Amino acid sequence: MNENHSAILSIEHxxxxxxxxxxxxxxxxxxxxxxxxxxxxxxxxxxxxxKSTLAQAIMGLLPPNASLVExxxxxxxxxxxxxxxxxxxxxxxxxxxxxxxxxLVTLNPVIPVGKQFEEIFTIHRPAMSRPxxxxxxxxxxxxxxIHPQHLRNFAHELSGGMRQRVAIAMxxxxxxxxxxxxxxxxxxxxxxxxxxxxxxxRIQEIxxxxxxxxxxxxxxxxxxxxxxxxxxxxxxxxxxxxxxFLSEARHHPYTQGLLDSIxxxxxxxxxxxxxxxxxxxxxxxxxGCAFHPRCFAAYEACLxxxxxxxxxxxxxxxxxDVERKQKEEAHG
Amino acid sequence: xxxxxxxxxxxxxxxxxRPIRNASRFGWIGVLKKNRKAQVGFIIFMxxxxxxxxxxxxxxxxxSNTNFPPLxxxxxxxxxxxxxxxxxxxxxFIWGTRSSLxxxxxxxxxxxxxxxxxxxxxxxxxxxxxxxxxxFTNIFLVIPGLPLMIVAAAxxxxxxxxxxxxxxxxxxxxxxxxxLRSQTLSLxxxxxxxxxxxxxxxDWRVLVxxxxxxxxxxxxxxxxxxxxGAILAEAGLEFLGLGNLSGVSWGSLxxxxxxxxxxxxxxxxxxxxxxxxxxxxxxxxxxxxxGLDEVTNPRLRQMSMVSRDRLMRAWRALKGESSL
Amino acid sequence: xxxxxELLRGDNxxxxxxxxxxxxxxxxxxxxxxxLAVASNEIVGIVGESxxxxxxxxxxxxxxxxxxxxxxxxxxxNVSRLNRKELRKYWEQVQMIFQDVYNSLNPIYTxxxxxxxxxxRHASPTQSVQRELENLLQLTGLTPTAxVRARLPHELSGGQRQRVAIVRxxxxQPDLLIADEPVSMLDVSLRAEILQLLGHLRDNxxxxxxxxxxxxxxxxxxxxxxxxxxxxxxxxxxxxxxxxQESRHxxxxxxxxxxRFEKPASPPGSGSESATSSVLLASYKGCxxxxxxxxxxxxxxxxxxxxxQIGHNHLAACHALSASSEAQGR
Numbered sequence: 007m008n009e010n011h012s013a014i015l016s017i018e019h020x021x022x023x024x025x026x027x028x029x030x031x032x033x034x035x036x037x038x039x040x041x042x043x044x045x046x047x048x049x050x051x052x053x054x055x056x057k058s059t060l061a062q063a064i065m066g067l068l069p070p071n072a073s074l075v076e077x078x079x080x081x082x083x084x085x086x087x088x089x090x091x092x093x094x095x096x097x098x099x100x101x102x103x104x105x106x107x108x109x110l111v112t113l114n115p116v117i118p119v120g121k122q123f124e125e126i127f128t129i130h131r132p133a134m135s136r137p138x139x140x141x142x143x144x145x146x147x148x149x150x151x152i153h154p155q156h157l158r159n160f161a162h163e164l165s166g167g168m169r170q171r172v173a174i175a176m177x178x179x180x181x182x183x184x185x186x187x188x189x190x191x192x193x194x195x196x197x198x199x200x201x202x203x204x205x206x207x208r209i210q211e212i213x214x215x216x217x218x219x220x221x222x223x224x225x226x227x228x229x230x231x232x233x234x235x236x237x238x239x240x241x242x243x244x245x246x247x248x249x250x251f252l253s254e255a256r257h258h259p260y261t262q263g264l265l266d267s268i269x270x271x272x273x274x275x276x277x278x279x280x281x282x283x284x285x286x287x288x289x290x291x292x293x294g295c296a297f298h299p300r301c302f303a304a305y306e307a308c309l310x311x312x313x314x315x316x317x318x319x320x321x322x323x324x325x326x327d328v329e330r331k332q333k334e335e336a337h338g
Numbered sequence: 339x340x341x342x343x344x345x346x347x348x349x350x351x352x353x354x355x356r357p358i359r360n361a362s363r364f365g366w367i368g369v370l371k372k373n374r375k376a377q378v379g380f381i382i383f384m385x386x387x388x389x390x391x392x393x394x395x396x397x398x399x400x401x402s403n404t405n406f407p408p409l410x411x412x413x414x415x416x417x418x419x420x421x422x423x424x425x426x427x428x429x430x431f432i433w434g435t436r437s438s439l440x441x442x443x444x445x446x447x448x449x450x451x452x453x454x455x456x457x458x459x460x461x462x463x464x465x466x467x468x469x470x471x472x473x474f475t476n477i478f479l480v481i482p483g484l485p486l487m488i489v490a491a492a493x494x495x496x497x498x499x500x501x502x503x504x505x506x507x508x509x510x511x512x513x514x515x516x517x518l519r520s521q522t523l524s525l526x527x528x529x530x531x532x533x534x535x536x537x538x539x540x541d542w543r544v545l546v547x548x549x550x551x552x553x554x555x556x557x558x559x560x561x562x563x564x565x566x567g568a569i570l571a572e573a574g575l576e577f578l579g580l581g582n583l584s585g586v587s588w589g590s591l592x593x594x595x596x597x598x599x600x601x602x603x604x605x606x607x608x609x610x611x612x613x614x615x616x617x618x619x620x621x622x623x624x625x626x627x628x629g630l631d632e633v634t635n636p637r638l639r640q641m642s643m644v645s646r647d648r649l650m651r652a653w654r655a656l657k658g659e660s661s662l
Numbered sequence: 663x664x665x666x667x668e669l670l671r672g673d674n675x676x677x678x679x680x681x682x683x684x685x686x687x688x689x690x691x692x693x694x695x696x697x698l699a700v701a702s703n704e705i706v707g708i709v710g711e712s713x714x715x716x717x718x719x720x721x722x723x724x725x726x727x728x729x730x731x732x733x734x735x736x737x738x739x740n741v742s743r744l745n746r747k748e749l750r751k752y753w754e755q756v757q758m759i760f761q762d763v764y765n766s767l768n769p770i771y772t773x774x775x776x777x778x779x780x781x782x783r784h785a786s787p788t789q790s791v792q793r794e795l796e797n798l799l800q801l802t803g804l805t806p807t808a809x810v811r812a813r814l815p816h817e818l819s820g821g822q823r824q825r826v827a828i829v830r831x832x833x834x835q836p837d838l839l840i841a842d843e844p845v846s847m848l849d850v851s852l853r854a855e856i857l858q859l860l861g862h863l864r865d866n867x868x869x870x871x872x873x874x875x876x877x878x879x880x881x882x883x884x885x886x887x888x889x890x891x892x893x894x895x896x897x898x899x900x901x902x903x904x905x906x907q908e909s910r911h912x913x914x915x916x917x918x919x920x921x922r923f924e925k926p927a928s929p930p931g932s933g934s935e936s937a938t939s940s941v942l943l944a945s946y947k948g949c950x951x952x953x954x955x956x957x958x959x960x961x962x963x964x965x966x967x968x969x970x971q972i973g974h975n976h977l978a979a980c981h982a983l984s985a986s987s988e989a990q991g992r
Contacts, residue, residue, distance in 0.1 A: 052849045200923060223850045263851060533830060536726075536753045538750055538780065538784065
């Protein structure tokens, strides 16, 4: 396929601010990202780092007390924030859809799953006849390996894994070019989690949609993504192809902390470490680099100014310590 | 960061008793502070309470005094006019407010105690007790309330204030018991309730300290609804002539007006006060209930959309500051 | 290994639930003939997926669910069937922390209010409640304590909430802590701290811990011994340090593969997940794992395998394994 680098999703210098009782909280702060068709972008960070807010901004679903205050988000070259509310509603799901952590968010508990499936088509494809719709739904369910008999079930009658499969089938129902997946496997057991990840990969290879995959688990994200962005306090602190997070040695100290928190299976025991300290305060940010209070490598420069993303190996890192070490290497 | 500062200033003196932040924002005061509807409702409500309490002071004549000219329209002597039997309607209304509220509150107290005993406690306890009590509640729920009350009232015959309270209270608890039961069931299975039990809290303590405060808004709503229901029931019984006919209440005012042919004679002043009393008092309860709902149920609160422009300006100002 | 003093022992424990489906009622056994022992100062990991009965087992051990068959012993005392008063005594020795950190603290009380009451209840008259609270907050890393005390639950992070729940459990000065998925709702990057805290409590307070989880790696990390559960039954019990090398049961293997993100040898059919609930039915007689097992044979769907010794301190319930170990024995 030749899409000539026309990005599916382009996020340019986006900032999203929440108005809270304590003051302004910039949950997303000057984020720039681009996603090409058919790629899976992993967005990783702890809760409160802004990854879910970014997802909501991409869907045009920000809560009422939040607003995109800077930058531009375009899906398939269409600036979401210039669309009228009805146009946005039509655009959503058709061009960009979403899978949530709990399928119970998307699935109405008192309507059978099949009926909800049909609703997607009655809203977005009113011209389709009912037999056509039913045939399409069956196709979709086959794709996610759910037996069509489950269409008569209510959401709570399905297991967690099955619900998530149904949610995925609904997300791809209108063949969107982009799907946002916000922690889609976090609530699942290890075995089912892996099954769902494999399912996403398999379907993604068939349908070639692009995915923004959001999770707090770097190990899981590096399993499924082609590119990974690490977010901390609303900013991207490291970005690069997924391989670099497993192979290359030089990382942002926060990424290093996330990598260390992955249990290592070799030897007799697993070892796990935490990133020390607590998540950042967005309303009263610290000076300089937001990560410096928790950073093992912080020095004076980190308190004075915020580092920018700089090319390191195959990726980009925003860290003065990494910059310094690189310079030392170049000289020595 | 921010925590450190607080630690530095408070660490030295934390050993003494510290002011405990109470949960008032979940209770009445918070609602009254925040919500206009609740404020209006509360003011009207307190007005009625005041009238009831001060009835002997503000009623101008005895309500049973029949020495006035009958069917006089409102005048300086008789603010609300007089009845067909020559009583002062204003004084009857004032005294009627008092007895209606007494019966309403008394009946609600009885039905609340029953609802808690039959609905909340067994739901927390679980097992056979809950099953028996739930069945009992359901049986009571399907018995039509008004006919039951009428039968009971007719059976008692010469009812006084106390028997009225009992009849209304004993027939009006089932719906409220059911509501309290379902909420208790859902709360009793929460982890924090289990945790309290595991740390050795007695069952009553768990009910009163862990469960009840978390269903306060529902409990309050149920209470308001109960008072309204009891007052309506009292008026209904009185209107049907099944109440305490020697006393005055909003219901009996209506009963005598109706029987005395107030409609035929065009004596609107005789009919209106009783009806308005019920309606306005009911409205005040409803307003408080709406207010309570809006404050405790965020989905009903009017979502204040932040203005994007304003946030953009604030953001630019913030960035300008930090880049300096 | 020196045999440690036995703290809690369960013999053939059964918990039964009634399940209504439409008009039909089924009996299910989320805990089906489970025997286990916890030594004092030991960390036992119970690993299984949702629907395996691990949480129900934990609740049964904590006296929150009644045991219909079998017997439970705490320090040699039969505690299988306790009335409310006896339960309160039991809970002075056995405490529990929960998975859902958002529901495990009463939302309307501050940390201090939540904690001082249980501490007061269990403190000896000479103890200062304030001092004890301060000690426990320090011990669990809830610092700066003065700030944390005044917070309401929604002002705390997930990790802090779980720490508060741990303090509340410790207030009773228990011998055994049952931790039901204490970290699964927390960010991966914060889990290790809570796990390390649990290990620290075992080392310093002499606490025994039953750690219940669906996450095999974390159990291997923290536990001394691991019990793998599936379909209400124990399928394998093994020393944690031997698990990676020596575990043999097909389900344990599957869990290990999932932890390594390895694809299973045979891809699961679409029925794999829906089959899990039917194996809990009282009427089901075979091996619970048979419907998903890649090496299941005829006998597996008709006869339930029993736990047999297949190595040092290593038991497994699998027809294929017991057959091969018998063959070896000859």
